[in-house]
Amino acid sequence: MPMLGLGTWENEDPEQCAESVATALETGYRHIDTAQIYGNEDAVGDGIARADVPREDVFLATKVWIDKLGYDDVLASTRESLDRLGVDYVDLLYVHWPAQAYDPERTLAAFQELRDEGVVERIGVSNFEPEHLDRATEALGAQPFANQVELHPLLQQDDLRRYCEADGIELVAYSPLARGEVFNAPELNDIAAEHGVSEAQVSLAWLREKGVTTIPKATGEDHITDNWASLDLELRDEEIATIDGIDRTDRRVHPGFGPDAWDE
16 A cells, blocks of 8 residues: 555545546555545546556555445445446455444444455554454454544544554544644644745654555645655654654544544
8 A cells, every 4th residue: 555645535526536647656556545425436447547557556445334234234324435436446445434224233244245246455453542443343254444533743543553452453544634734733834944944844754654555635736745745755853752742632634533642
């Protein structure tokens, strides 16, 4: 799984979304992330088809929404996602949230069936806390491949990062720029100025140093290119320590059906 991908949340205009995906792939990205609830799987598929990049070189992920997590609904809705995306398989299929129709045994049994059929390469989860990961691991008989969560310098998720690292679960960060709030963090302002780069690049480079895959949303070519340039940024140990020392818990995504642990 490439450590830098393109997120497509709220990229709802079909032409803009397709162009963003195509631009990202032609820039060098090889990881594209979408979801059923984003309403843009058709456009994401159009963008992949538009780019001069073989399908097998693209790591494509989508997510099953919370009202489609019953056994039969997982099977049907995933096939509908494949049709919209215009592909025969996805590299990673996530449970979007441990909520509503989610039942570890029934939901994940459907995911396993799709993997056995070859239409899903890897099983992932999203917005899972350790207790949810434990139950998912028990149901699957193995750890999920990845857990996608909100993660950035203003929400560092130390305990969850340690848990996933110990269990060999890949962490994927959504909203890795804290929905733009990283541009207002003094610590990141100073480091960005020192390197002559954007705060976005600093945030993405810090996450990479932590072994976390990132999927920043970007629509325009300038932002797509700027995020890509973060791969060339090497932070000094003292700069990493400065970011590690940011004492904030700024969660930008907190729906009412989110895990109870988030209210603690």
